[in-house]
Amino acid sequence: MDFRRTGRTTTALLVLLLGALLLAGTTGAFATESLWNWVPGVFVLLGAWALLRSRGRNLTGPVMVIAVAGTVQLRNLGVISDAQIGSWWPLFVVLFGLLLLVGRGRRRSRVEGTSGELDAIAVFGGADTRVTATDFTGGDVISIFGGSEIDLRDAEISDPPAVIEAVTLFGGTEFRVPPEWNVTLDVLAIFGGTEDSRRRETVTETPDLVVTGVTLFGGVEILD
Numbered sequence: 727m728d729f730r731r732t733g734r735t736t737t738a739l740l741v742l743l744l745g746a747l748l749l750a751g752t753t754g755a756f757a758t759e760s761l762w763n764w765v766p767g768v769f770v771l772l773g774a775w776a777l778l779r780s781r782g783r784n785l786t787g788p789v790m791v792i793a794v795a796g797t798v799q800l801r802n803l804g805v806i807s808d809a810q811i812g813s814w815w816p817l818f819v820v821l822f823g824l825l826l827l828v829g830r831g832r833r834r835s836r837v838e839g840t841s842g843e844l845d846a847i848a849v850f851g852g853a854d855t856r857v858t859a860t861d862f863t864g865g866d867v868i869s870i871f872g873g874s875e876i877d878l879r880d881a882e883i884s885d886p887p888a889v890i891e892a893v894t895l896f897g898g899t900e901f902r903v904p905p906e907w908n909v910t911l912d913v914l915a916i917f918g919g920t921e922d923s924r925r926r927e928t929v930t931e932t933p934d935l936v937v938t939g940v941t942l943f944g945g946v947e948i949l950d
Contacts, residue, residue, distance in 0.1 A: 763802040769795035773914070786825040786891060787914040787940025793821055826866065826891075842881075844890060848872035848897065857881040864889040864936075869897035869944065877902045879950075883934055892939035892946055894918070899941075905950045907934040914940045922948040 747761060773791035800806045844865025846855045853874045862881040867874050867890060876890075879902055892899050892913060903909060905924060910933040913920045918941040937946065 764799070766795040766799035766802065769916075770799060772916075785828060785938075786822070786893060787938070789825055790818070790822060790940065791914065791916070794818060842888075844876065846874050846876060848874045860884065862888050864891075866890070867892045867894075867899055867939075869894045869899050871896045873898045873900075875900045875902070878907075878935070879904055887933040887936045889936045889938060892937055892941070894939070894941040894944035894946055896942070897944045899944070899946045900949055901935075901937065901947070902949045903935060908932065909934065909948050910936045911946070911948070912936060912938045913946050915946075916940070916942045918942060918944045918946075920946045924948060924950045 749755075770792050773788040773795065777785070777788040777792075797806070797811060801808065801811060842859035842861040842863045844855065844857055844862070844867065846853045846865075846867045848869045852872055853869070854877070855874070856877040858880045860882045861884045862878065863883070863885065867876060869892075874897075876899070881904075887910070890901070901909075903924075908931070909922060911920045911922060920937075920941065937948070939946075
């Protein structure tokens, strides 16, 4: 299955549904108030789909979407109150940190004793990182109100696929890779986008690099 094409179709259908609901509400065609209460459930399903699509490789983005949207859905259904959310919302921060640790721990079990792990953070600024490791295995890229450019053109992967988890919030992340690399994008995009802008067709079906994570009001792009 072409998950990138499926993801684009799913996003398009969600936008069409949202537009139809907005039009119905503004024209008074029918009452849409009760339907809006179920909108968070759509994001729960979207997060679950992304989790299944990545076969568990992408944890942070989908799990956070499921947790936040699920909480809002429970609030809309009256299961929990605004006061409870106001008291317990820091748990989302704790969950986010735990997910980052779990993702890093899973990769470190493969790269212990090597120097092939990427760790780039850009917050209200930029981060340009060039990787030249001959045993590159993946890592983390976090861009929050900033941009990251990761140059992997001189890197080599001895045990593919390498896995990078990219978290992009109100920013952008660019990966420059060798033209022969087969790159799989498993990034959950919410009000954002992901794109492999390279012109060259890859010659193998097995991925050399898998990019996972989430982008919210931002973008992730693959370049050569």
